[in-house]
Amino acid sequence: MSENVLTLDGVCKSYSGFDLRGVSFELPRGYIMGFVGPNGAGKTTTIRLIMDLARPDSGRITVLGKQMATNQIELKRRIGYVPENHEFYSDMTVSWTAQFVGRQYPNWNEARFGELLRRYDVDPRKKVGALSKGTRAKLAMALALAHHPELLILDEPTSGLDPVVRRELLSDLLEFVADGDRSVLFSTHITSDLERVADYVTFIVNGQVVASDEREAMLERARASNPTASIEDLLWTYAKGGR
């Protein structure tokens, strides 16, 4: 059994009007986990807790074998993170942004970044503020991949992207984990993306994890009663309170 690159154990966080309650799941090394739930389920909150952008009220979060809170700089150097909103300095160019980000990562690979920009068709001379939403998403992805991370954490990475770019991005995720050493956690509410790439799926509804298992095992169990069951059907069932 591969070691776990990410472990959440009983993680709780309260905000006014929303509670994350007892979130627990594990991501083994070398696999892709889809983190799926309806809007407002707590996907982004969970990811922010993993990235130490918020602090849990209780529970433990272990990333790459260490606690994020006390090792955040070292761990963030080994993680590629793409947030839901891609905020950069809008008056700066893509290449300036890359230079600034690259200085923070010892493993930054300028050639790899250039290759990714060419593949994603992003002009490095353009100002970030002039990029479309989809192009900014591609830039964020290139920045996350260029320093050869061990773990990729993506918050709704395909949201707002056209189908061609979505398929390219999903292929990149498969290529990323191909060596068996790197892992991906990506949150989404687009269940068709999960059908394509996810090895594991964790469902979160109303701040609680309702299921977390291998995708194929989940579908096999669901197809015992519904031969055509899909991830979307499972999400629908869980969102309506079923199990």
Next chain:
Amino acid sequence: MLSLIWKDFYINRSQLVFPAIVLCAIALLAAMGRSSQAAVDYAVPLLFTYSGMMVPFFALNSAMLEEKNRTLAFLRSLPMSTDAIVASKFVAPLLVGALWVGASALAAIIMKANMGENPVSIMSGMLLVCATLPVAAIELVVFFRFGASAARTALIVTVGAVYLVPLLAQGLVAKMRPVVTAMMDPQPVQTLLFAGGSLLLYLAGMLIAQAIFRRREP
């Protein structure tokens, strides 16, 4: 942290252009022997005005750009400490102040060399820049606690208080006169003591802002 300081300089570079042009123009005119008493009468107040503005307005603009771009969360997602993010917001304006003092001193030396007398007190310029450090510190602490709009309000209120308090304290005006005279042409020891005190307040502000930012969730 160097990359953060460089980033702050670069994104605020437009703020430094006009003061730099003014300084260069003054120095160039003086070097070409074209300074006159009339030019000095305009140049000296301008130098003093910019000395009082450089640090707090650079800090405010830097804070407002981070808020406009919503990049504090982006910075926190990078492998850098929150303390370094805050420290860069304090160090960059301090460096701007130091550079301004140095450049003004150079312009003053050039003016003195060509006019034969000292039209500008280097120490008083440095004193004025140091006097703005606590103002910038208050502004930055308010930024990290409440945001850029509140920081702008804090700057306006603090600067207003600096002007209003002496006016309101009418009875103290006569006693303030020797202080004002000393500020116009301070001795090096007085300047260094004042600078040390201002820097300590600035450092205290930075530590407070770091504590605030550590607890704040983007």
